[in-house]
Amino acid sequence: MKMLSPCVLRALERFNAAYPWDHNAHYHRWILRQLPRRFNNALDVGSGSGDLARLLAGRASAVKAxxxxxxxxxxxxxxxxxxxPVAFTVADAVAEFPAGSYDVITCVATIHHLPFAQTLTCFRRHLxxxxxxxxxxxxxxxxSVDHLLGGAAIAANVVMGWLKNRGRPSPRPVSMTAPTRSADMTFDDIVRxxxxxxxxxRIRRRLFWRYTLVWNHP
Known part of the structure; x- marks a missing residue:
């Protein structure tokens, strides 16, 4: 979002504070569509408040978050x-990677906090x-494609925030979230x-300043 002027960015932040919604949770149902109807062990890395882990538990025998x-x-x-069947653990996702192997591994808005290639290698080893x-x-x-998608995401973000809040400002404070930082890698870096x-x-650019990666272990 660095292409936004400070004025536009402040206006967007004020709107999101008044009409909050979760950009990451927006992709949870899409994630489920990439997965089998049933599977045994799942691992959710960067589980946050546990929303995705709880969804995975509806299909898995056991979920580590x-x-x-x-x-x-x-x-x-x-x-x-x-x-x-969800077990939450406080751990560094790479240095203290949970032992064992998993039928499903998910990671939402977390990998840009971690060494990218090393983390993917760890995922591959445990999948x-x-x-x-x-x-x-x-x-x-x-x-230019990144910037065009970013511009489209601004309008879509306003519409989604308005619809999810039924056109009314939220009377409640925004719930606690984990610290975030801007991404360093470009989409081309990620693909390479x-x-x-x-x-x-399979890697795709997405709306709301996100990309998706899906890999099936041979």
Missing amino acids: VDSDPVITAQAQELTPAAL EPGGTLVVVGLSRAQT EAGDVLPGA
């Missing part, structure tokens, strides 16, 4: 019914043959490095 933030992990645990990896990430705008680690990965 990992986040480096102890506060938001505790919040996720409180929000999760005890009957769901079962036939398993599916789904990443929703952020990239740094560089090309991912191709080296995960041959055949």
